[in-house]
Amino acid sequence: MAYRETEKMRIRKAEARQRIVSCAYQCVAKSGFHSARVTTIAAMAGVATGTIYRHFESKEDLFAEIFRLATQREVDKVAEALSTQGDATVRLEAALRQFAERALRGPVMAWSLIAEPVDPKVEEERLAYRQAYAELFEKAISEGIEEGCIPDQDARQSSTCLVGAIAESLVGPLSPAQTNSRAEPRNDNYEPLVNSILRFCMQGLTGTRR
Amino acid sequence: MAYRETEKMRIRKAEARQRIVSCAYQCVAKSGFHSARVTTIAAMAGVATGTIYRHFESKEDLFAEIFRLATQREVDKVAEALSTQGDATVRLEAALRQFAERALRGPVMAWSLIAEPVDPKVEEERLAYRQAYAELFEKAISEGIEEGCIPDQDARQSSTCLVGAIAESLVGPLSPAQTNSRAEPRNDNYEPLVNSILRFCMQGLTGTRR
């Protein structure tokens, strides 16, 4: 004699939640966390503003989830590249290339993940994200040191330098100002830029001229 | 038969302006542009809120000036280090050390200058700032290439990697979260960190193991 949550409703709610997440993701990918508005996301997802708050405690919570999601994708790709065949330098180079190319293809999101200032809860996710990268690269560098293809060094510190060198190389030329004033289809040739960055990174790592 | 701006007044106004600039600078150095409030700055400077607007068109304009000021200091120091004796690698290393050490001593301001998102007018200043660095380092690298102590490469791109590697190395460990939870007197020993970063950078540049 009353309403009882049924499978159908569970699914419908899950779909709404998914739609909200997806639209929030798009908003962030388009112009960063700072300019993503709750009302805009709601409109995009075809729900009322208040509905967002039935699925998430707050904007921060929603954004933390978006961040986690975006992050996971990137980290997975890098981990994948790192787990292929070859010695550590080869695998590291492949991973760095993956990292750089993906960031170049989605510069706004890349910037948001790397450098945009965010609320505490989101910043917490970022810490985990940096950690994840640092650990992945650090592990590969350490393996390289053991293998002997990379000279002894502070693996964690070098890992940080790698991320920094790449990030700066992307954040600069692909900052909003640069990105906006560009033709629609993003089919630039990234090869030279990426190669140039990678040479610097690999030399920094190995101390050997490429 | 009327008020006419006199030397005395000119000086007094200049002093007030100077006080505003100085307090704004302190606020930004303490917690970044984003959390620097016009009202706080006014209170600190001992003037009314409205007075700020007799000296500056807007908050953006004030901040642009602060940015320019802070930037000039840094660029000058680096330029100074680059203009000493020695071959290009020696001079570059000295300049990078200067850059890193100064940033480590003022991590919040360094972060604001390098990575904090800011309003358009301030962002414009940042462009000039990046440009100034890029040009300084690029020039030194090009000289090194001519001298023969640095192998041929895209000098501008390498310059970007240098800035990125250093910046990331600092932004991470010295982000607000890290910085806040530290004992008062900032007399840490930066040597190992800086040396580690510099090795990576110089190797990236020269492709030669240090």
Add this chain to the structure above:
DNA sequence: TCAAATAGTGAATCATTATTCATTTCTTGT
């Protein structure tokens, strides 16, 4: 001391957004 002109003031205004909550609409089992 006076009048003209400028400088300084800070409470009020305006703009922007996240969040709430009273109300409406939908679901469910009988």
Add this chain to the structure above:
DNA sequence: ACAAGAAATGAATAATGATTCACTATTTGA
């Protein structure tokens, strides 16, 4: 078809902070 819940709504609220502007105070030269 009904009543009990649950979900959805979105206009109203609240909080924040830059900016304004009507007013007061100060300075100046006569």
